[in-house]
Amino acid sequence: MAGKELKYEIINQIGVISTSSSGWNTELNRVSWNGNEPKYDLRSWSSDHIKMGKGITISEEELIVLAKLLEKELGFLKKD
Numbered sequence: 269m270a271g272k273e274l275k276y277e278i279i280n281q282i283g284v285i286s287t288s289s290s291g292w293n294t295e296l297n298r299v300s301w302n303g304n305e306p307k308y309d310l311r312s313w314s315s316d317h318i319k320m321g322k323g324i325t326i327s328e329e330e331l332i333v334l335a336k337l338l339e340k341e342l343g344f345l346k347k348d
Contacts, residue, residue: 278317279306291315301325 279298286294292312299309308331311323326334 275302276300282308285310288312292321299325 277300279300282296282298284293284295288294292314294310294312297309298306300306307325307327309323309325312321313319
């Protein structure tokens with residue numbers, strides 16, 4: 269994969285989770301990588317979306333499972 273240009277298109281920006289002191293945002297977006305079907309993507313981005321950090325990309329099905337897990341965890345946290 270070395271030397272191969274990575275192509276991406278942010279289809280929609282869902283939201284910013286946090287912003288670092290350097291101005292980079294950790295964001296949840298739907299991204300099409302190399303022209304493929306868009307997936308949900310969680311990673312850090314420079315403010316102009318030209319540079320990116322490491323992240324994770326998940327399918328819609330995986331997002332649904334993650335949402336259920338987070339809902340369960342948030343219910344647990346509210347009990348404290």
